[in-house]
Structures are given as C-alpha cells and as structure tokens.
Amino acid sequence: MTQIEPIHIIGGGMAGSEAAWQAASMGVPVILHEMRPVRGTDAHKTDGLAEMVCSNSFRSDDHETNAVGLLHWEMRQAGGLIMEMGDRHSLPAGGALAVDRDLFSADVTARLEAHPLIEIDRGEVAGIPPADWSSVIVATGPLTSPALAESVRGLTGEDGLAFFDAIAPIVYFDSVDLSKAWFQSRYDKGETEEERTAYLNCPMDREQYEGFIDALLAAEKTEFKEWEGTPYFEACLPIEVMAERGRETLRWGPLKPVGLTNPHDPTVKAHAVVQLRRDNALGTLYNIVGFQTKMKYGAQAEVFKRIPGLEGARFARLGGIHRNTFLNSPKVLDGEMRLKAEPRLRFAGQVTGVEGYVESAAMGLLAGRLAAAERLGAPLASPPATTAIGALLNHITGGAEAATFQPMNVNFGLFPPLDLGIKGGRKRKRDRARAYSERAKQDWLGWLGKDAEAAA
Numbered sequence: 088m089t090q091i092e093p094i095h096i097i098g099g100g101m102a103g104s105e106a107a108w109q110a111a112s113m114g115v116p117v118i119l120h121e122m123r124p125v126r127g128t129d130a131h132k133t134d135g136l137a138e139m140v141c142s143n144s145f146r147s148d149d150h151e152t153n154a155v156g157l158l159h160w161e162m163r164q165a166g167g168l169i170m171e172m173g174d175r176h177s178l179p180a181g182g183a184l185a186v187d188r189d190l191f192s193a194d195v196t197a198r199l200e201a202h203p204l205i206e207i208d209r210g211e212v213a214g215i216p217p218a219d220w221s222s223v224i225v226a227t228g229p230l231t232s233p234a235l236a237e238s239v240r241g242l243t244g245e246d247g248l249a250f251f252d253a254i255a256p257i258v259y260f261d262s263v264d265l266s267k268a269w270f271q272s273r274y275d276k277g278e279t280e281e282e283r284t285a286y287l288n289c290p291m292d293r294e295q296y297e298g299f300i301d302a303l304l305a306a307e308k309t310e311f312k313e314w315e316g317t318p319y320f321e322a323c324l325p326i327e328v329m330a331e332r333g334r335e336t337l338r339w340g341p342l343k344p345v346g347l348t349n350p351h352d353p354t355v356k357a358h359a360v361v362q363l364r365r366d367n368a369l370g371t372l373y374n375i376v377g378f379q380t381k382m383k384y385g386a387q388a389e390v391f392k393r394i395p396g397l398e399g400a401r402f403a404r405l406g407g408i409h410r411n412t413f414l415n416s417p418k419v420l421d422g423e424m425r426l427k428a429e430p431r432l433r434f435a436g437q438v439t440g441v442e443g444y445v446e447s448a449a450m451g452l453l454a455g456r457l458a459a460a461e462r463l464g465a466p467l468a469s470p471p472a473t474t475a476i477g478a479l480l481n482h483i484t485g486g487a488e489a490a491t492f493q494p495m496n497v498n499f500g501l502f503p504p505l506d507l508g509i510k511g512g513r514k515r516k517r518d519r520a521r522a523y524s525e526r527a528k529q530d531w532l533g534w535l536g537k538d539a540e541a542a543a
C-alpha cells in the first residue's frame with residue numbers, strides 16, 4: 088500500500104484542532120504544529136489545544152431560527168470534535184451553549200493526542216513552510232506569530248493581510264439632535280424612500296471643521312506597544328491617522344460635503360458633513376461612518392460631541408481597533424480556501440476573516456475535509472452557499488467586497504435569499520429564519536452524503 092503523505096496544520100486552536108480531527112477521521116495523517124508553550128500569544132494562558140481565550144460561550148444553540156445554532160447543527164452532523172467536546176462539557180446557560188473551558192480544552196487535546204494518525208509538534212512555524220510540505224492548512228488565528236504573518240504578507244502583498252480590525256462608534260438615535268442633523272443619502276441615491284434617507288447627516292462649517300481636526304490630532308490615543316507601525320487596510324484607516332495625513336484629507340474622504348442639502352439651512356453649503364448609518368433594523372442605533380479610531384474612550388466621547396447634532400450623543404459602543412491578523416480573503420483565496428499565490432497553502436479559522444470560536448472551528452472543519460479529500464485523490468466540491476458553512480465560505484471567498492473586507496460572524500444575511508412572500512414583523516422573521524435553516528439542513532446532509540432519516 089502506498090503511504091499517504093501527511094497534511095501539515097499550523098495552529099492548534101479552534102480551527103486547527105477541528106481540521107486535524109476531520110482529516111485524520113478521513114484516514115489522512117496529520118502533523119499539527121502548535122507553538123504554545125514554546126512561544127505564547129498575548130491572549131492564550133495555557134498550552135492546551137482549542138483554548139477559549141475570552142468568553143466561554145458558543146452562543147445560541149437554537150438550530151431552528153439562529154444562524155450560529157445552525158452552524159452547531161451542521162458541525163455535529165459532520166462529526167465535529169469541537170461540538171462533541173462542547174456538548175460533553177456544556178454548562179447551563181439558557182438557550183446558549185456555554186462550556187467549561189478547561190475540561191473542554193483538556194479533552195480536545197487528549198482526543199487529538201490519542202489519535203493514531205495525528206502527531207503533535209510543539210513549535211513555531213516561523214516562515215513559509217518548506218517546499219516538501221505539499222499540503223498545509225494555516226490556522227494560526229487572530230494572534231498569528233509575527234514572523235509567520237510577515238512571511239504570509241510577502242506572498243499576499245501589502246493589502247492582502249491586515250493586522251487589526253476596526254470598529255466605528257455607535258450612537259443611540261434618540262440622542263441625536265434632529266434640529267441640526269437630517270436624513271438623506273448622498274445624491275438621494277436609492278430605489279425606495281427608506282434607501283434615499285438611509286443616512287443621518289451632521290453639518291460642519293469651516294470653523295467647526297478646523298476645531299474638530301485640532302481636537303482629533305490632540306486627543307489621547309491608545310498605545311499599541313509592539314504593534315505600533317504595523318499596517319492597516321487603506322479602507323479602514325483610523326480617523327485620526329487620516330487627519331494626520333493632512334487637514335483636508337477627511338473633507339475628501341468620509342466627511343465630504345457633496346451631494347447633500349441641509350433642509351434646516353438649504354442656502355448654506357456645509358464645509359464638511361459627518362454621516363451616520365443605520366446599524367440595526369429597529370433604527371435605534373447609528374454608526375458614525377469611517378470613524379474607526381484608536382483614541383482613548385474618554386477622548387472619543389469628548390471629540391465626537393463636538394460634531395453638530397451629536398453634542399448630547401450617548402454611545403452604545405465606542406470605536407476601537409483590535410489586534411486581529413486576517414487575510415483579505417475575497418482577494419487572495421480561491422473558492423476552496425487556498426492561497427491563489429501558493430495553492431499548497433490553505434487557510435482556516437479566524438485568519439480567513441470569519442469571527443468567533445464557532446465560525447473558526449467551522450472553517451477548520453471544512454478545510455480539513457477539503458485538504459484530506461484532495462490528498463486522497465478525490466477532491467470535494469465546496470458546500471452550497473445555502474448552508475451555514477457554505478454561506479460563510481462564499482462570503483469570505485467572493486461574496487464580500489475586498490475593498491472594505493472586515494471579519495464576519497455567521498448570520499442569515501449571508502445566505503442566498505429565499506422568496507417566501509414573508510415581510511416584516513418579529514414572528515415573520517422567525518418563520519423566515521426557520522425556512523433558511525430547513526433549506527440549509529437538507530443541503531448540508533446532501534453535501535455530506537447522509538440521508539435525512541439517518542441524521543434525524
């Protein structure tokens with residue numbers, strides 16, 4: 088019998104652990120490289136595989152009307168190790184799946200160590216893997232070691248790998264002063280009245296704009312220690328970094344005043360306009376467009392309240408920038424998560440631009456199966472975009488805009504629409520979610536080659 092060459096998996100977190108389990112379960116040997124405890128990260132505290140670095144929740148377990156619950160279901164149907172261990176070590180948490188993180192990680196580690204086809208190598212892979220690793224899954228997560236990240240960047244180009252994700256502040260609608268702000272989309276764009284009035288606009292005259300720029304430049308910023316100097320995607324530069332590039336930069340960027348008329352003062356052209364975009368279906372929250380920032384929280388509230396209309400603003404969330412190494416996947420990965428520039432390297436987990444433990448494990452499950460099938464000489468087609476795993480894959484490898492790509496949780500907005508003639512209302516929303524879930528389950532079982540009765 089010819090020996091099957093191993094798949095090398097780099098990173099033994101949520102994605103790498105699941106990928107190793109899936110590939111080995113298909114009969115393909117795996118060498119799993121995990122750098123801890125030889126080298127640590129800023130968030131991990133143990134040397135266990137699949138360590139949950141912050142919360143201990145896999146979120147909703149409702150597989151009938153919740154997209155993350157549906158992801159749980161799909162992973163269970165595929166014999167996922169992360170879900171099996173999550174279920175085994177679950178804690179009471181209402182409709183959510185909370186997990187005893189220590190028992191969970193210890194059990195994942197023990198199962199992988201005990202598998203005859205899995206070898207665990209504790210050490211950092213500090214650069215592009217050697218040429219004789221002909222099938223590799225990179226699952227090194229949001230805190231990918233700097234040496235590996237730099238090498239990957241050498242392959243993807245400057246805008247192919249980001250080191251941060253950026254969040255703009257969110258304001259409560261009822262705290263915006265509508266005697267100053269007004270609803271209008273730029274150039275009144277949109278098919279419906281709702282689209283034509285999708286933004287709230289806050290006008291600035293020259294003096295207000297200049298004062299705002301001074302305040303931005305002077306505000307206290309969060310220190311980034313060793314990450315200082317690492318690059319951003321151009322599409323999500325912090326607002327103060329844009330201001331540092333020149334006092335007029337913002338007026339040509341997110342604060343450009345064109346295509347907007349202030350109904351409170353129609354004859355006066357604003358010097359600059361801050362736009363807020365609706366952030367939830369209820370219309371109770373608005374995010375300030377382009378205002379991702381690394382100003383300290385106190386400074387943010389002070390600076391943003393200088394914006395006319397936001398003097399009394401209450402913030403549901405302040406802006407922030409977090410360490411998160413992730414690929415511009417829509418640009419650099421093919422439809423099966425392989426790096427276009429070097430297809431022997433497949434990526435999985437949070438580094439592909441999904442967000443969360445469950446989403447990361449799901450991408451590991453898929454990468455493990457795709458790589459193993461390829462190794463066995465019988466490549467698999469990607470799962471349909473109507474499934475939760477397929478919808479995530481479709482989003483990161485093509486559905487999302489490369490220019491503004493930011494990490495994404497699973498949600499029904501990523502699924503191809505189903506025309507059910509259902510509109511509006513809470514109950515209707517649940518009916519719609521149920522229909523999406525039913526379609527997903529059927530299609531997922533089809534992809535797995537399982538029959539529905541056996542799976543029930």
Ligand SMILES: Cc1cc2nc3c(=O)[nH]c(=O)nc-3n(C[C@H](O)[C@H](O)[C@H](O)COP(=O)(O)OP(=O)(O)OC[C@H]3O[C@@H](n4cnc5c(N)ncnc54)[C@H](O)[C@@H]3O)c2cc1C
Pocket residue numbers: 097098099100101102103120121122123127128130131137138140141142143210211212213226227228229230231232235410435436437438442443444445447448
């Ligand atoms: C501070 C912080 C808090 C978070 N909180 C939450 C939360 O509450 N809920 C949630 O759902 N998600 C949270 N996340 C996101 C979370 O990291 C992911 O959801 C999930 O852990 C990602 O899984 P992963 O397998 O892609 O990466 P990880 O689980 O991080 O696994 C990557 C592994 O790769 C290893 N590694 C890195 N570089 C190398 C290398 N060069 N060679 C060998 N090994 C390497 C690391 O040691 C690590 O074990 C948080 C992330 C951070 C950074």
